[in-house]
Amino acid sequence: MDNLIDIKGVTHAYRTKSGPLPVLDDLNISVPEGEFAAVVGPSGCGKSTLTRLIAGLMKPDRGEVWLHGERVTGPRKTVGMAFQNPVLLEWRTILQNVILPLEIVAPGMPRRDREARALHLLEMVGLKGFEHKRPSELSGGMRQRASLCRAIVHKPDVLIMDEPFGALDAFTREDLWQTMRDLRAAEPFTCVLITHDLRESVFLGDQVFVLSGRPARTQAVLDVTLSADRTLDILFEPAAQDMLHYLRDQIRIAQGRDGETH
Numbered sequence: 001m002d003n004l005i006d007i008k009g010v011t012h013a014y015r016t017k018s019g020p021l022p023v024l025d026d027l028n029i030s031v032p033e034g035e036f037a038a039v040v041g042p043s044g045c046g047k048s049t050l051t052r053l054i055a056g057l058m059k060p061d062r063g064e065v066w067l068h069g070e071r072v073t074g075p076r077k078t079v080g081m082a083f084q085n086p087v088l089l090e091w092r093t094i095l096q097n098v099i100l101p102l103e104i105v106a107p108g109m110p111r112r113d114r115e116a117r118a119l120h121l122l123e124m125v126g127l128k129g130f131e132h133k134r135p136s137e138l139s140g141g142m143r144q145r146a147s148l149c150r151a152i153v154h155k156p157d158v159l160i161m162d163e164p165f166g167a168l169d170a171f172t173r174e175d176l177w178q179t180m181r182d183l184r185a186a187e188p189f190t191c192v193l194i195t196h197d198l199r200e201s202v203f204l205g206d207q208v209f210v211l212s213g214r215p216a217r218t219q220a221v222l223d224v225t226l227s228a229d230r231t232l233d234i235l236f237e238p239a240a241q242d243m244l245h246y247l248r249d250q251i252r253i254a255q256g257r258d259g260e261t262h
């Protein structure tokens with residue numbers, strides 16, 4: 001299978017007043033087309049920096065980022081992004097917010113077709129009937145559902161999500177995991193998910209990449225050998241529990257806390 005995302009030997013440092021701050025160090029990550037890569041690592045290790053590099057919003061000091069066989073040298077329209085804060089535009093309805101990327105990427109697409117595409121996605125995520133509401137009229141979980149629709153409405157090559165469920169309560173978060181699973185089954189896409197939640201990484205990921213402490217390297221890669229139509233219950237089964245223990249140990253190592261009693 002071809003890799004849709006290839007991050008090869010990426011090294012990056014921010015220039016700060018007190019000198020360079022090395023953030024990524026010879027990082028290597030490959031994601032085959034259609035796969036879901038979850039990225040976990042200690043706080044501040046460089047995960048968000050990685051998303052900016054994949055999206056072409058920044059260039060690495062060294063190394064290369066490839067998307068779909070093309071070297072990334074600048075921002076790309078074929079990337080969809082979702083963040084912890086859904087940043088929906090209050091002066092637009094939910095439907096108009098979801099349509100926004102199509103207005104930019106496919107300006108020639110008839111309005112009726114744009115709306116049909118957005119309404120289809122809104123229905124899939126359980127927001128049918130809310131399309132004419134303003135963002136402030138929706139709950140946090142509903143806004144994040146709308147934001148997911150907006151991120152994939154233009155069928156991006158890759159969906160990059162940076163802690164998209166981090167601000168939601170535990171039950172809403174689990175609902176959203178299932179929504180993601182169902183969206184992916186209906187519309188396969190390649191995804192990079194940054195998360196602090198190890199259960200989320202195992203439930204949604206095909207592979208989990210553990211980054212080391214800053215500057216981040218790829219410390220470990222876990223193949224999630226659970227069925228694609230996994231349910232939440234699977235997280236309580238021994239195979240998933242073993243994976244969660246492994247990831248927790250890896251995070252301790254990344255934090256330099258290996259050997260502490262736990």
Ligand SMILES: Nc1ncnc2c1ncn2[C@@H]1O[C@H](COP(=O)(O)OP(=O)(O)OP(=O)(O)O)[C@@H](O)[C@H]1O
Nearest residue numbers: 014015016021023042043044045046047048049050
């Ligand atoms: N524009 C910037 N200029 C200078 N330093 C930055 C910049 N952006 C991030 N940093 C620093 O780079 C390091 C990595 O930041 P980044 O946001 O990529 O980490 P992260 O792993 O996503 O963090 P968290 O898990 O806390 O969200 C941090 O120490 C941060 O303070």
